Amino acid sequence: MDLMCLALMIFLEARGEPLPGQYAVGQVILNRVANEEFPDTVCEVIQQPGQFAPIVYKRGAIVERSVAALVATDLYLRYRPNTEVLWFYNPKNASPSWVRKLTPAFEIGGHLFLKRKP
Numbered sequence: 001m002d003l004m005c006l007a008l009m010i011f012l013e014a015r016g017e018p019l020p021g022q023y024a025v026g027q028v029i030l031n032r033v034a035n036e037e038f039p040d041t042v043c044e045v046i047q048q049p050g051q052f053a054p055i056v057y058k059r060g061a062i063v064e065r066s067v068a069a070l071v072a073t074d075l076y077l078r079y080r081p082n083t084e085v086l087w088f089y090n091p092k093n094a095s096p097s098w099v100r101k102l103t104p105a106f107e108i109g110g111h112l113f114l115k116r117k118p
Contacts (some may be wrong), residue, residue, distance in 0.1 A: 002042035009046045011068035013088075014111065021109035022068060026075040028088050029111065034081040035096070045102050087114040 006094035012024040032045045090110045102114040
């Protein structure tokens with residue numbers, strides 16, 4: 001089930017982004033699972049209130065052959081924790097207040113990836 005949740009979130013958050021951006025979105029989700037401040041499963045992480053904009057989560061609502069499913073599978077099998085980068089957002093679509101508490105780590109496509117301020 002976690003693999004389906006990861007694929008769904010990559011699809012919803014990063015479809016249309018370059019492949020590295022899709023990987024980075026999935027990496028952030030897995031980083032949260034590995035971080036003790038967040039829930040212990042992908043499905044629980046993506047279902048946290050207010051965490052992901054397109055949270056129209058429905059079981060099985062992903063096309064099996066999508067690129068997101070392949071990215072999710074690859075990430076899930078080869079994941080290496082990096083619990084430093086735990087957030088991302090698209091500055092063109094949102095300007096969340098919590099961004100001010102964080103520092104940019106890198107940008108890929110339309111997404112800005114963030115970590116805690118030193």
